[in-house]
Amino acid sequence: MSKGVITITDADFETEVLKAEQPVLVYFWASWCGPCQLMSPMINLAAAKYSDRLKIVKMEIDPNPLTVKQYQVEGVPALRLMKGEQILESTEGVISKDKFLSLLDQHLDNN
Template identity: 55%
Template sequence: MSKVIEIEDSQFKSAVIEENQPVLAYFWAQWCGPCRLVSPSISWIAETYSDRLKVVKLEVDASPESVSQCKVEGVPALRLFKQGEVVKSHEGAIGKDKLKEFVEAVV
């Protein structure tokens, strides 16, 4: 079972902004080829850091408000939140090692 939590706009505030622990928000789209390449690494991060990082996944077409709020311009996109604020962001495909570095800077 994946520890990645799928959410939509209506859950964004409670699942991300009001969360006490750091949150990695993964923005993706079904039509996005690079998203399919990144997804296994996102699942790995969710499993590996489950004790200190919450990982949520938002489908961009179904979550336009969150996409706008997080200034997502392309997918896949990552936003790392700490205490309700974006502390790191990345757009485009990312390898497992770089993703690990991206997350470890905050957790």
């Protein structure tokens, strides 16, 4: 199980997310997105804190239009917490650190 954040593309999505054995947090971002820079430290914090029970991947939206369209990402930063093909949580825009950790805790502490 990876302890870091894995960068993926459309081609990797099925293997890295849909077929993963544990829940996966998908972080959609863009290089031109200022708010994404605010979220990045929280994504790294989550990777360190939850590495035993959560896989975290990040996907840049511009080069990966298929997944962005499929998961209806309309703004970045966007998060999709997934277990298999099921979306457990979905957010768009910057959220507070407390809300972010609470969102993860409510799904991961029950597993």
